[in-house]
C-alpha cells in the first residue's frame with residue numbers, strides 16, 4: 001500500500017534542485033496557540049522563511065493525506081477546524097479514518113524525512129514531563145530522523161534536566177546558537193550547558209555535514225534562546241499552578257501539553273503567547289538561514305566531488 005503523500009510542486013522543485021527548504025510543524029497551529037493568532041503566526045512563519053531565501057513547507061494531515069506544503073486556503077482551514085493531534089503512535093489510525101490533524105515535532109520529522117527535507121523549525125520540543133512516565137515521542141523521533149531541528153529548547157512546562165539527559169542518552173547533539181546554555185523556551189536560558197556553541201548558520205551547516213559524514217542517525221538539535229523571554233520567577237509560579245490543575249483534572253497523554261500551554265496563556269494574560277510567537281518567528285528565520293547555508297555547502301560538495309566519487313567527503317577537508 002502506497003503512502004498518501006502530497007508534496008507541493010514548489011517544494012518538490014526546490015528539493016530536486018537542492019535549493020533550501022524549511023519544514024514547519026502544525027500542532028502549534030491546531031493545539032499550541034489560540035485563535036486567531038494561530039493562523040496569523042502560521043502565515044508569518046511562511047513569510048519569514050521566504051524572506052530569508054528558503055521555501056516553506058508547512059506539514060499537516062488533511063482528510064487522511066500527508067501534506068508537505070499547505071496551500072494558503074488549507075492553512076486557513078486547518079487553523080479554524082477542530083483537528084486532531086497526530087503523533088507517531090496514532091498516525092496510521094488518523095490516516096485510515098481520513099482525519100484532519102496537526103503534526104507534532106515527532107510526526108513532522110517523520111514526514112519531512114519521507115519528503116527529503118533537511119531543515120525543520122519548531123517552537124519548543126516535547127520531552128520528559130514532571131508527571132511520571134510521560135515522555136514525548138519527540139525525543140525518539142529526534143533520535144531517528146537526521147534533520148537539523150531548530151527550537152528554543154524544551155518547553156518550559158517540562159522537566160528540563162531530565163529532557164536534556166534523554167537527548168544525551170539517545171545521542172542527539174544539542175548545539176547552542178550563540179549560547180553555551182540550553183535555551184529555556186519561555187525564558188532565554190536554562191542553567192544547563194550544551195554540547196557546543198556555534199555562532200553562524202554556516203557553522204551549523206558544516207557541523208551537520210560532519211554529523212552526516214559520521215553516519216549518525218539523529219537530528220542535530222539547534223537550541224536558540226528567544227531574544228526576550230518571560231521573568232523566570234513569575235513563570236515558575238504560573239507553571240506550578242497549571243501543573244496542579246493537570247493533576248486535579250487527571251489529564252494525561254496528548255492532552256497535557258495543550259492544556260498547560262493554554263493555561264499559561266491565561267495566567268500570564270497573554271504574555272506567554274507573545275513570547276511563543278516571538279521565538280517561533282526567530283526560529284523560522286534561523287532555520288531558513290541554515291537551509292540557505294546548507295544548500296551552499298551542498299552545491300560546493302557536489303562540484304568538488306565531480307569525477308572523484310567521495311561519498312564521505314567532508315567540507316573544508318581539501
Ligand code: PSU
Pocket residue numbers: 025026027028031032033087103104105106122123124125126127135136137138253254255256257261276
Ligand atoms: N512548540 C510550541 N507549541 C506547541 C508545540 C511545540 O511552541 O504546541 C507542540 C509540538 O508539536 C510538540 C508537541 O511536538 O507540542 C509536544 O506534545 P507532547 O508533549 O504531547 O508530545
Ligand code: MN
Pocket residue numbers: 134135136137253254256
Ligand atoms: Mn505526552
